[in-house]
Amino acid sequence: MTELVCEIAVIGAGPAGSSAARAAAASGADVLLLERRSEIGVPVRCAEFIPAPLVGMVPKGDFIVQPIKGMRTFLNGEQIQHLDAPGFTICRDRFDKLLAADAVAAGARLLTGVFVAGRDGATLKACREDERISVRAAVVIGADGPHSRVARWMNSINSRCLPAVQMGVDLTRPLEETEFYFCEDIPGGYGWLFPKGRRANVGVGMTARKPSVLYAAIDNLLHLLSSQGKIFSVSRSLTGGGWVPAVAPRSIVRDNMLLTGDAAGYTHPITGGGVFQAVVGGGMAGNWAARALQAGNIKLLRAYEEEWNDYYGDTLAHAFQRRQLLEEHAGPLHDIIERCWIGFKDYYAES
Ligand SMILES: Cc1cc2nc3c(=O)[nH]c(=O)nc-3n(C[C@H](O)[C@H](O)[C@H](O)COP(=O)(O)OP(=O)(O)OC[C@H]3O[C@@H](n4cnc5c(N)ncnc54)[C@H](O)[C@@H]3O)c2cc1C
Known part of the structure; x- marks a missing residue:
């Protein structure tokens, strides 16, 4: 001992x-x-995005992969919002x-x-x-x-912790913004694409805990991204994921x-x-x-x-x-998203 x-x-x-x-x-x-x-x-x-101010609060090091200018929000595959949201994608292990x-x-x-x-x-x-x-x-x-x-x-x-699954993919061209994907098959959560140079982290996190639901959602997101020409088509091979307290x-x-x-x-x-x-x-x-x-x-x-x-x-x-x-909302996502996603000013309203 x-x-x-x-x-x-x-x-x-x-x-x-x-x-x-x-x-x-x-x-x-x-x-x-x-x-x-x-x-x-x-x-x-981790999906490896950090907001810009954090870089000034930690020691200098070689953990930054690329700057991020803003964020795009998509609902059922269509872009519904675009905002400035400066930050960086990083190598979390180096960080x-x-x-x-x-x-x-x-x-x-x-x-x-x-x-x-x-x-x-x-x-x-x-x-x-x-x-x-x-x-x-x-x-x-x-x-x-x-x-x-x-x-x-x-x-x-x-x-309560929500499950998330993620994988690394190759981008067809570099991107400068993070992308957030909302749709009915990702209940209580969203899908993401965070660019890291020629690569990107793509994942989903949601309230459903069944592996089959998580896997179906990430497969659908990969299919969408590939049909939009953003990523080379891939078959699912998860590399990261975990639990997110909520x-x-x-x-x-x-x-x-x-x-x-x-x-x-x-x-x-x-x-x-x-x-x-x-x-x-x-x-x-x-x-x-x-x-x-x-x-x-x-x-x-x-x-x-x-x-x-x-x-x-x-x-x-x-x-x-x-x-x-x-989570309590029973209707279609587009009726509630502006009050529940940080990309919209209604999110910040008091009630
Ligand atoms: C899929 C996914 C994507 C995410 N993407 C982002 C993102 O892009 N940006 C962002 O800001 N946040 C993101 N997060 C959240 C972020 O990763 C966490 O908030 C962050 O890691 C919290 O840091 P921490 O030090 O509290 O915990 P952790 O990073 O989890 O560190 C806890 C440490 O404790 C150790 N440990 C646990 N139990 C024991 C034990 N019994 N004895 C000894 N050691 C122990 C673990 O090995 C681990 O190293 C994501 C989370 C997930 C799951």
């Missing part, structure tokens, strides 16, 4: 965990960052590695290949292959993704534990985007964990939840309300 001691244990080295570890270590805390994957960021489970390296440069200790399986009182129980590891930490930050174990310990899980804001601090990123349900319930919130919210979690320890007052962790809610609570609550509207 390997016994480790630290002030702050961060579970999960995605964007949220690495940002939390960097912030806490930069404030002088003794931080252990535990990641179950042996290689950070691999496999990629995640860069953030983890930044946390290490700030003084955090990173252990990969370590699966945190449970806890016994104040001690975390983990393993790396046959090695058993115990970790004693004054504060635990759960940055362990949509199906977070830490959230389970706190009795504050994501009550929840209302909730309590994310309990005792000496706090949640951040997807574990805390920060993902936007309408767009499914969560990398920006993971970086910002992770930084807040790490800051407050270090401050609480420095002050010798664990109750200060509550200030993290307050700061996060001030920053993003209203946006999340509004998006969740729009998700409910979208």
Whole structure:
């Protein structure tokens, strides 16, 4: 048994965990960052679009693939909206590695290949292959993704996660915009095409959980894109996908534990985007964990939840309300889409 001691244990080295570890270590805390994957960021489970402002908030690195000028929205194959929406498509694995390296440069200790399986009182129980590891930490930050174990310990899980499937395709010509596809066979969600140079990520995410429904929807989208001449025709071969939390804001601090990123349900319930919130919210979690320890007052962790809610609570609550509207609506999609998709000004109306 390997016994480790630290002030702050961060579970999960995605964007949220690495940002939390960097912030806490930069404030002088003794931080252990535990990641179950042996290689950070691999496999990629993301469509790899980030909004432009995020680039100024992370270290410089070679993760950007191309700039994105705007977004196009399609309903039943027809374009219904075109907006400026600057951002970048990225290599998510390089991005995640860069953030983890930044946390290490700030003084955090990173252990990969370590699966945190449970806890016994104040001690975390983990393993790396046959090695058993115990970790004693004054504060635990759960940055362990949509199906977070830490959230389970706190009795504050994501009550709902939506499935998404994705694959990489070849474009017939480069594109400068992200594309969002709405239609009846993608209930409660959408299909996407996000260009990455000569390649693109194409996927669907929705409320239906049956694999056959997801596969039929991505097949239909691939067929449409190929008939529009945007992609070379392909047969389905999924490379990425995963689960997207779609929840209302909730309590994310309990005792000496706090949640951040997807574990805390920060993902936007309408767009499914969560990398920006993971970086910002992770930084807040790490800051407050270090401050609480420095002050010798664990109750200060509550200030993290307050700061996060001030920053993003209203946006999340509004998006969740729009998700409910979208799902409760029984009529055709074109009757509701302008109130439930971020591309339209009615989305931002109060009711
Ligand atoms: C198909 C798909 C497409 C998406 N596309 C976009 C997009 O284009 N843009 C965008 O902004 N967002 C997108 N998202 C959402 C985005 O990927 C997440 O919001 C983001 O990854 C959240 O970061 P995180 O650090 O909270 O969690 P994660 O990135 O999930 O990181 C959690 C980490 O914790 C580790 N872990 C889990 N359990 C344990 C354990 N018990 N012990 C140790 N380690 C553990 C995992 O291995 C993982 O590395 C997409 C999501 C999906 C599923």
